[in-house]
Amino acid sequence: xxLLTVNDVAEILKASRSFVYDLLANRKMAYFTVGGKRLISxxxxxxxxxxxxxxxxxxxxxxxxxxxxxxxxL
Numbered sequence: 001x002x003l004l005t006v007n008d009v010a011e012i013l014k015a016s017r018s019f020v021y022d023l024l025a026n027r028k029m030a031y032f033t034v035g036g037k038r039l040i041s042x043x044x045x046x047x048x049x050x051x052x053x054x055x056x057x058x059x060x061x062x063x064x065x066x067x068x069x070x071x072x073x074l
Contacts, residue, residue, distance in 0.1 A: 001041050001042070001043070002041070002042045003032065003034075003039040003040065003041055003042075004039065004040045004041070004042065004045065005037065005038075005039060005040075006020045006021060006024075006038055006040075008040075009029075009040050009045060012045065021038075023048070024038055024040075028048065029044060029045070029047075029048040030044040030047070030048075031044065
């Protein structure tokens with residue numbers, strides 16, 4: 001198991017350290033405390049990312065009716 005520091009996670013997420021600390025404080029991401037340091041496993045980071053995933057929805061394209069412009073010659 002590979003453990004990541006708060007700095008590592010912030011870099012991976014392209015976010016600030018305070019954002020990561022907020023995630024941990026609000027229990028949005030699991031972590032370990034070792035010697036006063038907060039460490040996040042790669043698996044826990046991936047679980048957090050999976051929980052934040054937004055799936056696309058299938059939408060049917062509506063046919064847009066456009067007004068006919070008879071007075072314009074193309």
